[in-house]
Amino acid sequence: MKRILLLSLALVSVIIISCNQSTKTKEMVKKDVFGTHNGKEVYLLTLTNKAGNVIRLTNFGAKINWIEVPDKNGKKDNITLGYDSFEETLKGDKYFGAVVGRFANRIANGKFTLDGVVYHTPLNDGPNTLHGGPLGWHSVVWNTEVVKDSKFPSVKFTYVSPDMEEGFPGKVDASVTYTWTDNNEIVMDYTCTTDKKTIVNITNHAYFNLHGAGNGDILDHVVTLKASAFTPVDSVMIPTGEIRQVAGTPFDFNTPHPIGERINDKYDQLKLGKGYDHNYILDNKEEVDVTVYEPVSGRMLEVLTDQPGMQFYTGNFLDGTQIGHGGKVYKYRSGMCLESGHYPDSPNHADFPTTVLNAGETLKSTTIYRFSVKSN
Ligand code: BGC
Numbered sequence: 001m002k003r004i005l006l007l008s009l010a011l012v013s014v015i016i017i018s019c020n021q022s023t024k025t026k027e028m029v030k031k032d033v034f035g036t037h038n039g040k041e042v043y044l045l046t047l048t049n050k051a052g053n054v055i056r057l058t059n060f061g062a063k064i065n066w067i068e069v070p071d072k073n074g075k076k077d078n079i080t081l082g083y084d085s086f087e088e089t090l091k092g093d094k095y096f097g098a099v100v101g102r103f104a105n106r107i108a109n110g111k112f113t114l115d116g117v118v119y120h121t122p123l124n125d126g127p128n129t130l131h132g133g134p135l136g137w138h139s140v141v142w143n144t145e146v147v148k149d150s151k152f153p154s155v156k157f158t159y160v161s162p163d164m165e166e167g168f169p170g171k172v173d174a175s176v177t178y179t180w181t182d183n184n185e186i187v188m189d190y191t192c193t194t195d196k197k198t199i200v201n202i203t204n205h206a207y208f209n210l211h212g213a214g215n216g217d218i219l220d221h222v223v224t225l226k227a228s229a230f231t232p233v234d235s236v237m238i239p240t241g242e243i244r245q246v247a248g249t250p251f252d253f254n255t256p257h258p259i260g261e262r263i264n265d266k267y268d269q270l271k272l273g274k275g276y277d278h279n280y281i282l283d284n285k286e287e288v289d290v291t292v293y294e295p296v297s298g299r300m301l302e303v304l305t306d307q308p309g310m311q312f313y314t315g316n317f318l319d320g321t322q323i324g325h326g327g328k329v330y331k332y333r334s335g336m337c338l339e340s341g342h343y344p345d346s347p348n349h350a351d352f353p354t355t356v357l358n359a360g361e362t363l364k365s366t367t368i369y370r371f372s373v374k375s376n
Pocket of ligand 1: 105237277278311317339
């Protein structure tokens with residue numbers, strides 16, 4: 001009798017403990033249906049940290065849909081470009097918040113060679129392949145797993161990219177885990193493995209506006225970017241191979257400068273990029289690679305990465321045709337991107353850090369977006 005009693009007590013406590021745990025997970029990560037795409041369910045995941053701040057993710061393109069953080073007076077606003085519904089997300093700008101792969105940024109003429117074999121990828125940006133091709137990883141439904149053993153709200157998205165998808169060799173198993181810490185950091189942990197030699201360059205393409213998405217442009221955002229050099233581009237945005245020092249040019253952000261201060265200078269690369277749209281070669285000497293401070297709200301974004309490059313893009317192609325969250329219009333230069341990763345067109349530049357991933361190797365990389373406020 002006593003044994004039965006003890007056993008039932010143990011059973012009851014196991015049930016209570018597991019119920020508590022699932023309530024805890026539920027509070028931190030809420031999973032709602034957002035839509036369906038190609039027969040697969042698309043979710044909107046709401047992650048709330050202990051500071052009470054919210055980010056939203058979707059497994060369609062493993063995108064960041066919403067980042068709601070306070071300004072210096074405690075007023076919260078969403079500071080990333082995105083859409084309220086799945087239908088708008090599907091029809092709208094492809095890259096808002098997306099994980100971009102298998103090869104982020106451009107591949108010249110959609111062509112590269114591995115072990116003497118020439119591979120062709122689809123041309124979706126003039127003569128080049130951009131962001132893994134039109135059906136790259138930004139456009140697929142990833143599998144969703146709410147990470148249970150995490151101290152912070154955390155979601156892992158996984159995707160199996162088949163051999164020769166968008167022309168790239170090898171079946172790649174990709175994952176991105178987003179963790180929203182209590183310190184208002186989005187930690188993005190990426191992994192990739194392949195069954196055959198391939199190339200990988202993975203990034204996140206979130207657009208930020210620290211005034212709040214849709215509230216004016218980003219020209220007053222003050223940027224500090226720890227990079228001594230960048231890779232100049234040609235007329236179709238492919239690196240020429242030159243490594244140019246930033247010192248004495250409008251590309252030098254080693255000390256803080258508002259984006260708008262020099263963006264219209266008569267400088268060849270600003271003309272070719274229609275503003276800043278360039279890969280910086282990170283010095284990787286300090287913990288924080290990029291700081292963005294917006295003086296009106298006091299909001300600050302810091303970017304930390306283990307990657308060698310950072311595409312600094314000032315929304316030069318935003319043109320007011322996209323209507324985002326809350327019906328807000330995303331005008332010219334109303335968002336900026338900081339895309340950590342490898343240099344554009346690396347497979348065609350032997351002297352750039354390699355983007356080759358061999359069978360049996362695991363690509364592991366981490367980038368962090370950290371949000372805070374500064375009151376002066
Ligand atoms: C590129 C831009 C491109 C944009 C598309 C950026 O990564 O550098 O040139 O227009 O992506 O959203």
